[in-house]
Amino acid sequence: MVKPNTRLQVMWNRLLAVVEEQGQALIRAAFSPIVRECGDISAGIFDLQGRMLAQAVTGTPGHINTMAEAVKTLRNRFEIHQMKPGDVFMTNDPWIASGHLNDFLLMMPVFHRGAVVGFTSCTSHLVDLGGLGMGPEGSDIYDEGLLIPPCKLMDQGILNTLLMDIVKANSREPIANEGDIFALIACCETGAVRLAGMMDEFGLDQLDGLADYIIETSYRGTLDAIAELPQGTWHSVLTVDGYEKEIDLHAALTIAEDHITLDFEGTSGLSGKGINVPLNYATAYSVFALRCIIGPDIPNNAGSLAPFRVTAPEGCILNAQAPAPVAMRHTLGQMTPDLVYGCLSQAVPDLVPAEGASCMYDLPLRHVPEAAMTGSGQFALELVFNGGTGARPGLDGLSATAFPSGVWGSQIETSEAVAPLLFNRRELRENSGGPGRHRGGLGQRIEVQSASDADFMVFLSVERVLNPAKGRHGGLAGAAGRIRIGADGAALAGKGEVRVDAGKTLIFETPGGGGFGPPAERSHQDVQRDLEEGLISQETALDIYGTTP
C-alpha cells in the first residue's frame, strides 16, 4: 500500500523538534544574560548543499536568514571531502555570523553511514570579546574586540586549545566565554547525533528527498501567501534618533507574483559610532517583520525564505562594511520592522500595526571605574525594559512588551539581590499610549538609585527619544522615551555613558506605541475602561477622545 506523505511530515516535525531541543539546551547553559533573557541564539539543520531545513524559533529574530547564509559561506570555505567526523568550524565575523563580534557561529558536518549528509549549526551571544566592551563607543571594528575568521575549532573531536586560549585571553569574562563555547559544541553534537539517529530510524541514506519536500512545501506555501497581496511598489522613510545626528532610513518594498524585494536605497550613510548595521542583520529583522504578516505559520527554512530578497547600497547604515563599528547593530536593526511596515501598510492597510517603541530599552548598570581599582562594590547588571507596541488593526497595542525582539524583562527583586541598587518605581506611564481607535501600548517608568553611598554608571543605546512612534491611519503618536536624573533633571540623549551620583534617582521612561485609526472612533466603553484603569487622564479622555465621563 502507498504510504501517505505523513512519513515525510513526521520527519519534518522531528527536525523541528531537534532544533528546538538544541535551542533550549543552549539557552539553559548560557552565561550571557542576553541569551538567557532574550533567547539570543539560533540552532539549525542544513542539507549537504547548505540549504537550511529547520531553525529553532527563539526570542530574537536577529538570526533569521543570517544563519541560513552563514552556513552556506562556511560550507563553501572548507572542502567537504576533507571533513571528518568530530570536526567543528567556528567564526564570529559580523559579516558572516550575526552582525557583531559577540555572536559566535559554529557549524558541524553530520556523518551518516560514512559520509557527510548535512550540517548542524548554532549561534550564541558571548558575554565579552574585549575591546571597549558592549557599547556604541568604538570607532571601528578593531575597537570592538576580537574577530575570529572562519576556522576549525575541533579537529576530529580534539579541541583547538590555542584558539580557546586566545578567546579567553581577549575577554573580561574568560570562564563564561569558555562555558558558552562548550555549550555551542554540545549543541552541534547533539543535533548531529539526533539527525543521524533519525536517518537510521527511517532508513534514509541521504536527506535529499526530505529536503526537497520541506523546501518545496514551504516555498509553495509562502508563494500562496504572497499571491494574496496586491502587487506593486511602496516607499517609506523612517527618521530615527541615531547617535551624532538623526538618520533617515529609506525603503522600497516591491511585491511581485513570486517574490518580494526590499531595497534600502536612499538610507543615510554610516555613523562614526557602533550603531551601524551589517546587511545580514538588517535583513533578519526586516524579513521577520514581513513574515509576521505573510505566512507566519510556515517554519523558517530555505524554502520559506527564498522569496524574500533584501538589497541596499554598500556604505549606507543598513549595509555597513568592514571596518565600520557594529557592536550595537540591534539598536537600529530593531527599527527596521517599523520601516518595512511603513511600506506594507500602504499595500495591506488592514493587516499592519502602527509603529511601536520597537528598540529595546536596555539599561546596563555598572560600578564606577574607581571601584575596579579598589576592588570593592563591583557589579554589572544588564537590565532590559520595553515600551509599548503599536496598536494593531483590531486591537490595542501591548503595554511594556517587547516587539520585534522577544526579550524577557527583568524582575526587580532578583536585580536588587545581586546589585547594590534600589528601585523605587516600575509602573506604566499614564497617557503614553498613542491615542487612536485602537490605542498604542503604554511605556513604563523606572526609577532607580544607588543603595549604597557609591555612584553608578549607565550605558545608553536606545531610540525614540527624539522620534516617537507614529500612529497609523489617523492614530496619534505614542509618548517619546525620556531619560533624566531627578524629576527636574534635563532630558538626556538616548546614547552615551551617564554617571548617576549616590542619592540621585535615574528616571528611565520607555516610549509608548502609536495609535491606529482616529481617536474619535474609539468606543466609549474603551475610553471609560482606560479611565477607570488609570491608563489615560481625564484631560486626554476629554480633549483627545472627546468623551465626557
Add this chain to the structure above:
Amino acid sequence: MQHASGHRLAIDIGGTFTDTVLVDAQGAVLATSKTPTTPAKPARGALEGATRVLAETGCGWSQIGGFIHGTTLATNALIERRGAVVATITTAGFRDILQIGYERRYSQYDINLVKPDLLVPRSRAFTIAGRMTSDGVERAHLDEAAVAALVDGLVGCGAQAVAICLMHSYANPAHEIRLGEMLREALPDLVISLSHDVSPEAREFDRLSTTIANAYIQPLMAQYLTDFQTRFSENGLTCPILMMTAGGGMTTIDIAARLPIRLVESGPAGGAILAARIAAEVDESEVLSFDMGGTTAKLCLIDGFRPQTTRKFEIARAERFIKGSGMPVRIPVIEMIEIGAGGGSIAHVDRLGRVQVGPESAGSEPGPAAFAKGGTAPTVTDADVMQGLIDPGLFAEGRLEIDVKAAEAALIRDIGAPLDLDAAQAAQGISEIVDENMAGAGRMHAVESGKDLGARLMIAFGGNGPLHATRVARRAQVERILIPRDPGVGSAVGFLFAPVSFEIVRSRYSTLDALDLDGLNTFFQGMIDEALQVVQGAAPDARLVKRRVAFMRYHGQGHEIEIPLPDDELAAADMPALRAAFEEEYSRQFRRAVPGMTIEVLNWAVTVSTEQAALSRHDEPGQTQRAMATGHRRVLCDVDGDWRDAEIYMRAALRPGDHLAGPSLIIEPQTTTFVSSDFSARVDGGGNIWLQRERENRDG
C-alpha cells in the same frame, strides 16, 4: 499512616469522570468505579461513586480508615474564571507588576496575540508605602496611616479577596503580616492571601500571580471542602479526609483551605505517583510515565522512584499549550509535560497540506464521530476505530455504541479527500502525527531535564495510554512498556500511595563561597518546623523523612539545578562536596562543567513526608504459557501498513506467566492495550502487562 486499620478509599474528580477506588488494608483493589462528574455539586458525584464501590463490596462507612481526595475543581475554577473578585496590594511604585510581567509575547510571529487575563484589572490594583530590602532589612516603615484609605478602596471595588505581595516579603514578611492583620480587623469577611505564605520565592511577578490564583479560588474551595466534609460525615465517614496536592503528597483539609492553589493538577499527580510506586515494585529506576486521556497526554520522568518535580507551573494556557500563555504559579508540583493529544483530539489538514492533530478536542461531548453523539470531526479515536484497534462491540464494556461508518465518513471528508487518501490511510496518517507529537514532547521534556528516554521503561495508563503506548514508544526509542492493573483509573489508584507531605521553597540568595552557615541553618530549621507542623497535623504518629534541597547555578546563568543536601545542619566541611555534586550534575546535563566559575544559590527547599509504605513485590511466575485468545479481528499494522489478523485477549482472563505476540489487542473495561506486531507481551506475578519490542522485527 499508609496502612492504618481498615479499608481506604480514593476519589479523583476529573473534568468528565469521577474515579473511585476502594482498597483493603494490604492495598489490594476491591472495587473501582467511573461515574460522571456532577459539576454543580461535585461532592454529590463523589458520594455516588463511593456508595457504589461500598455497595459492590458490602462494606460500611465505618470500615473506611483512610480517605484521599483529589479534584480538578481548583484548576477548573481558574480555567473557567469562576473565582472571587480579587484585588491586589503591592508596594508603592509597583502597581503594575501584573500588567508588566516579563514584558514578553508568548508567540514570536503572532502580532495579534492577546496576553493572558491574570484576573485582577489595574482598577483593583492598590499600593501601600513601606520597603524591605533583599536581605530582609526594613528600609521604610509600612504606611499604617494609609490602611483606612485602602479599606475604602477594597470595599469600593467590591473585592471579595485580596492578594498582598510586598517587595522582598520572602526575606522579611513583617509588613505583609501587619497589613493582613489590619485588614482582617477592618474587613472580617475579606479573604486574605499573603504572598510569603503562598509562595515565599523571589521574583515579584510570579509570587503575585501565585498569590492571586490562591486568593481567587480560596472562597470557592473553602466552601467546597466544607460541603464535601459535611456530606461524607453525615453519611457515616469517621476518618479524616486528606487532600491530594500537585506536589504528589497529601495534606489536611485545613491546609487545603488556606493554600488551595496547592490542589491544582492533583489528578495527574496521582498518575505519576502510581507510576513511581510501580517503578519501585518492579525495581526500575528510570521510567517515563505516559498518561493519555480524552483531551491531553501527560508525560513525567521518574528517576529513582521519585517523579520529577518543579516549582514552576502555568495554569490555563491559551491555545496550543504555548509556554508563557498561561497564568504562572510557583508552587511545588510534579513536573509533567502536557500536550493536546487525546482520543478526542481533532485532525485537520493545514494550508501546506500537512495533517495537524489537536489541541482542539471533541472531548466527551460531542465526542469523536464514532460515538455518534453529534461529533462530526475526525479524531484520534476515529482513526483508531478505522484501523481496527477498537472493537466496536467491546468498547466501554459495550455500554457505548461505536459507529464505524461515521468515523470513516469523517476521515474521508476532512483528511482523505483533501490529500487523496482512503480512510485507512487517513487514519494511519493521523496516528503517525499524533504519536510523533507525543514522542516529540517526551524527547523535548527529557532534553530540557538533561535526560535521555532511550533506556527507560514506559508505564502507560489513562483511557488511551495502553492503546497508543507501543506506537509512541517506538518513536521515542523506548523498548519496554508496562501496563499496570486498572490503568483506566490510574490517578485515583495513585492517590493511595501518596505520602502525607509538605514542601516549602524559600529564597535566600548567596554565592556558595560566602554562605552564612549559621544563618542558613536557622533559616532551614524555620522551614522544617513549619513543614513538620503541617505533616504532623495529618499524621501524628507516622515516621517522617526530611529532604533538603538547594537550587544552584553558575553565577551569570538563569537556569538552576536541583542539588540534594544532607539532612543535617550544614558545616564548612560540606562545601567541597556541594560544589562537587553541582559540577557532577551540571556536566551530566551539559556535557562539560565550567571549572573556576562562581556557584550561587537563590532558593532552598525542605520536604517533610511520611515514610513510604512497604512495597508489595511479586515473585516472577514459575512457569510461562501461551495466553488463550478469545478471537481475532483485522487491524491495520502500524509497522508495515498492511491489514493483518490481530488476536483478541480479555485482560481479566490473563494469568501470571501468560505471554503473547503482536499484533494483538488486550481488552479490559476502560481501555484496550494494543500490542503492535513488533512487540510481544507477558504478564508478571503482580498482574502487570510487560510489552517488549522485538528488535529483529523492527523493519516489519
